Amino acid sequence: MIELSHVTKSYNVGRNNQFTAVDDVSLSIESGQLTVFKGPSGSGKTTLLSLVGCMSRPSSGRIRLHGIRPAFLAAEEGNDGFDISNLPERFLTEIRRTTFGFIFQQFNLVRGISVRENVMLPAYPTTESHAAFQARAEELLRLFDISRHAASRVEWLSGGELQRVAIARALINNPAVIIADEPTAHLDSKLSREFMEIVALFKGQGKTVLIASHDPIVYDSRLADRVVEMRDGRITVSGPEP
Amino acid sequence: MKTSLNRHRNIIDFALSSLLRRKMKNFSLLAVYTLIIFVIASLLFFVNALKREAALVLADAPDMVVQRLMAGRHDLIPAAYAEKIRALPGVSTVTPRLWGYYYDPVFGANYTLTVPPRPAVEPGNILVGAEVSLNQRVRVGDMVAFRTSAHIPLLLTVKGIYPAASNLVAADLVVMSPEDFQAMFNLPADRATDLAVTVANPRELATVAAKIVEFFPDTRPILKSEMLRTYDAIFDWRGGMMVVILTAAVLSFVIFAWDKATGLSAEERREIGILKSIGWETADVLYLKFWEGIVISLSAFLLGGLLAYGHVFFFSASLFEHALKGWAVLYPKFKLVPAVDSYHLAVLFFLTVLPYTVATIVPAWLAATVDPDAAMRS
Structure with missing residues (x-):
């Protein structure tokens, strides 16, 4: 479970252009479910996901993760969850790498290297052997039907293929939580539905899925266990807690 | 793993x-x-x-070389100076040296002509460096014609060729007898190119050099250390x-x-x-x-x-x-x-x-x- 308590995130604090992207948000997100964050552009969805995904720290408030045991925790710690709000960057990075898989709006794939290498990217700075994560990458490429492009550069792929590469990359370290920021923004309706089929697969595997989207194909999907609506950094409709 | x-x-x-x-x-x-x-x-x-x-x-170079100066330029030194310098306290040996350069207009090359302290060849014979033998296209036993300073041909027989491994030292070298050297350059028998001086105690080098200049104001002693310093510079x-x-x-x-x-x-x-x-x-x-x-x-x-x-x-x-x-x-x-x-x-x-x-x-x-x-x- 992910638990947010009075979380606020402000940028440019103390300057003329200070603004608050997330404002006093409290929320509990259950494990193994699909939670969709819905709202107009600038409503704070992406910032909220970046806070949950350990990409940045909240200006105030607490974020606790339950059911996750990073290697840096002592044996007796973290049984009832642990606070990630003030962890040093090293620890945040480790949690980000081992717990979360990210699917970005722009896919954020590295150009010039192969599809296979892009999928393996999050696994390079781990202690695992190259052969082990390469085998996993091949498996993911087969799963998403992009094996034939394994050696191709990503810039040669279509939008739908790019997204499947981004999804395969998000799964390479077998994360417990998938975070997707506007994943269907650059896809047509057919590809968007295909994406939701992949989300169903994640749910089937017991993964927690958090999606920020203003696409009805996503937030109206029957797969969504909860739809949280946001505006101006605040939650306006938090949806029924399961 | x-x-x-x-x-x-x-x-x-x-x-x-x-x-x-x-x-x-x-x-x-x-x-x-x-x-x-x-x-x-x-x-x-x-x-x-x-x-x-x-x-x-330079390892084989003498401790000091004494040259004679004439109007600020290197001149031939009287061989008699050798005896007087040898008499100075601290001096071990003084050897008059004969060496010079010869330009061969036919092959367009400069050779270094030298006479070793102990004669290495009989008059009429020479030893040459590998490059000289290549340049002149001569082998052991062949004759080489040099032109003396009086433009008279001097025929010399190649008695030996230095190996290519000693090229930096010997590539352009022609070793001859004192008689042939004097004939080549019309050199008086009582003159040498310079004097090689060795000193028993290296600490006395500067003192000996000062005495040479005192007794022979027309000479210039060059110490080995000065040669090394020049190379370094x-x-x-x-x-x-x-x-x-x-x-x-x-x-x-x-x-x-x-x-x-x-x-x-x-x-x-x-x-x-x-x-x-x-x-x-x-x-x-x-x-x-x-x-x-x-x-x-x-x-x-x-x-x-x-x-x-x-x-x-x-x-x-x-x-x-x-x-x-x-x-x-x-x-x-x-x-x-x-x-x-x-x-x-x-x-x-x-x-x-x-x-x-x-x-x-x-x-x-x-x-x-x-x-x-x-x-x-x-």
Whole structure:
């Protein structure tokens, strides 16, 4: 479970252009479910996901993760969850790498290297052997039907293929939580539905899925266990807690 | 198996594939870097080998050479001076020497003609260097015709040829008897080119030199240490023309490294942001850039060093031999004996590989300290 308590995130604090992207948000997100964050552009969805995904720290408030045991925790710690709000960057990075898989709006794939290498990217700075994560990458490429492009550069792929590469990359370290920021923004309706089929697969595997989207194909999907609506950094409709 | 070594191997693996995707940029970078290392290393190898050869030559040189001066120029010295100098306290031996240069207009070459202290050949015979025998197309037993200063042909028989291994010392050498030498240059029998003086106690050298000048005001004693100092001033890597060439090469390197340090492209910054957002630590990004820098700089160092070694020791430093070997003689095509100073190599390594590696890491470090959520917003 992910638990947010009075979380606020402000940028440019103390300057003329200070603004608050997330404002006093409290929320509990259950494990193994699909939670969709819905709202107009600038409503704070992406910032909220970046806070949950350990990409940045909240200006105030607490974020606790339950059911996750990073290697840096002592044996007796973290049984009832642990606070990630003030962890040093090293620890945040480790949690980000081992717990979360990210699917970005722009896919954020590295150009010039192969599809296979892009999928393996999050696994390079781990202690695992190259052969082990390469085998996993091949498996993911087969799963998403992009094996034939394994050696191709990503810039040669279509939008739908790019997204499947981004999804395969998000799964390479077998994360417990998938975070997707506007994943269907650059896809047509057919590809968007295909994406939701992949989300169903994640749910089937017991993964927690958090999606920020203003696409009805996503937030109206029957797969969504909860739809949280946001505006101006605040939650306006938090949806029924399961 | 999970080991921390795997992490470095994985990052090195990605660094290599990362370098390969910018083939043109990185190969041109490698080429420029290799060229700079090649120039600097060539100079170091060349100068070191020359100094070694010079030291070998000077090892047999006398403690002091006494020349006579006439109107500020080197003149023949009366052989009688030798007896008087030998009588000075502290002087061990004084040997009148006969040597000079001969230009052969037919073959367009300069030879060094010399008479050893103990006669090596009978009158009418000579020993020649390998280049002279090639130049004159003569073998042992052949006759060579020299032209005396009175334009009279002097026929001499080649009795021996020095091996090519002694080329720096002997390539242009013609060793003859005193009689033939005097006949060649119409030299009076009581004159010598200069006097070679040895002194029992090296500490007395300066005192003996002062006494020679006192008794023979028309002479100039040249100490062996002064000859060594002159060689050093010309060829030492911290002196003379070396400084000029070395400074130019090092400056090129600084400009090159500075350009690299300030040249992190928008694409590279974007990639660093992506890597951070998907779970790379700042340290991982720095390792990646470190390995990229090391691969380029170490390859350039090894490649440049090897090319320089080949250039100096197999191709006789053909690119700058005429500039550095001086004005002497036949321009012998000798091969320098490989002599590499590990201290110079270490200095070269620390002055090139390290700054370049730092120059690649610093901008990456600046880019890698951005918040990983920047990638979410790109």
